[in-house]
Amino acid sequence: MDKNDKLQIIQRKTRQRLIFAGITLCFYFSYVLNYTSGSSLGDRLGTSHVTGSLLMFVLLILSFIGLELLFLAINRSDKGE
Numbered sequence: 001m002d003k004n005d006k007l008q009i010i011q012r013k014t015r016q017r018l019i020f021a022g023i024t025l026c027f028y029f030s031y032v033l034n035y036t037s038g039s040s041l042g043d044r045l046g047t048s049h050v051t052g053s054l055l056m057f058v059l060l061i062l063s064f065i066g067l068e069l070l071f072l073a074i075n076r077s078d079k080g081e
Contacts, residue, residue: 013078020071027060 034041034053041052 009078013075016071016074020067023067024064027063031056031060 034056041056044051045055
């Protein structure tokens with residue numbers, strides 16, 4: 001493997017990490033919408049004790065875990081090449 005190949009691998013991994021970080025930041029900023037005026041996420045969902053904010057928080061945690069697993073799978077497939 002020469003220098004150009006190593007540089008391309010480093011650039012590809014850096015782009016992947018930046019995309020992953022950007023998606024994660026967008027998700028975090030979307031959770032800030034819970035605290036803006038006029039947000040209806042604080043209301044209960046139907047007759048349950050679950051609020052929209054709590055549901056959004058759980059879905060964000062699950063999506064973070066999913067994104068991390070996807071990122072690890074992409075890195076694992078890159079090492080196989």
